[in-house]
Amino acid sequence: MDFRQLKTFSCVAELGSLSKASDTLRIAQPALSRQIKLLEHELRAELFTRNGRGMVLTEAGRLLLARTAGIVRQIDQIRDDIQSQAGAPSGRVVLGLVPTVSCVLSARLARRTVERYPGISLCIVESYSGHLIEWLHRGEMDLAVIYGPSADLHLSVQNLGRDAVVAVGPRGSGLSRKKQVDMDWLLRQKLVLPSHSHGLRTLIEHAAAKKKLKLDIQVEADSFRVLTSLVEEGLGLALLPPSSVRDEVAGGKLETAAIAKLGPMRELIIASPIDHPGSAAIAAVTALLRSETEACRDEGLWDIKLA
Structure with a gap:
């Protein structure tokens, strides 16, 4: 394997298309295709499945990308650093x-x-x-x-x-009128949170465990925009940094309240x-x-x- 082949492979894997990789690398498609075929021949494995939607990594391709993506990035950065020395x-x-x-x-x-x-x-x-x-x-x-x-x-x-965390609710939820809520009260409400793999969920679950409370999680959302839209629809309250919903609060779509007694940071x-x-x-x-x-x-x- 040489660096040119790995660079080509990495670019095609990222973009999912030979034509897009050709435009990015400024190399003709036949030359890129040949480099991929040489790499596949050396590894004795197909790296991509070709279909109408583009180039999709095979299991072998995913393994190669996982092992070499960092190496390709580092070599690119060595070149960039050397070229940056003069400017x-x-x-x-x-x-x-x-x-x-x-x-x-x-x-x-x-x-x-x-x-x-x-x-x-x-x-x-x-x-x-x-x-x-x-x-x-x-x-x-x-x-x-x-x-x-x-x-x-x-x-x-x-x-x-x-970063501080506040209670976030829909328009009319009364949070802006309350201005401040207790953590005990908040953890007993219907909540909209990310799934278990994310830090915010872990933070809230730890807070509930300390108080021996069982969370009532109405809906899970692993997209921030989806999460805030679910709160707007009244499906539950969320806990978020106030800066992240500043525009929605200013526009009257959401309301917030601080959490009493030094809420989660x-x-x-x-x-x-x-x-x-x-x-x-x-x-x-x-x-x-x-x-x-x-x-x-x-x-x-x-x-x-x-x-």
Whole structure:
């Protein structure tokens, strides 16, 4: 296997199409197809199933991608760093953001990156912490802002700050009139939460276990937008950072109330793979991430307590 073949394989796997990979790599489709066939011949296994919708990874292809994605990313970054020595940072940075952070930070972070570092190609991936951690371990992502605790993650972590959680309900729920609710009362209500694999669910379940309460979870939603829309429909209450529903509250779609007696606080961390050497571009994006977080706090857009 040579790097060119692995690079081609990785690009086709990511885009699911030879034609899209051809446009991205600026290499003719027949040449890309030949590299894939040579790789399959060497490995004695088919890596893709070809169908009308494009190129779909086989089991062998998924295994190869899992083992080599991080290697391809690191070699690309070595090239980018060497080329960056004579000027501004350049190269591709894949950044993961949990949805409650993405809705506050992603657009302004992308704008600042484009303005200050036009040589950096920033790819923002929004998902829950469980998925982002998996992609970090596989080397498919350079860094991510996720919720802690950071113990046992087997990742390199930096503390970003702590984010408060409030009760969120639909218009007319009375939360805005209450202004503050007890955690005991809240945990006895019908709730809309993510599934068990996500940090917010774990946080709420721990709080309920301490009080020996059984949660009444009306609906589960592993999409932040779906979760807030279910709350709007009156299917249950949610627990979210106030910054993540600021627009919906201002528009009268949702109501919030603080949780009395110091409600749950969520630890936010910047995580990256332990064996990842990093790059000048990653360091630049990390610095921008911190400065934009601080700016959001100073502008009153994010009630975060910085580390």
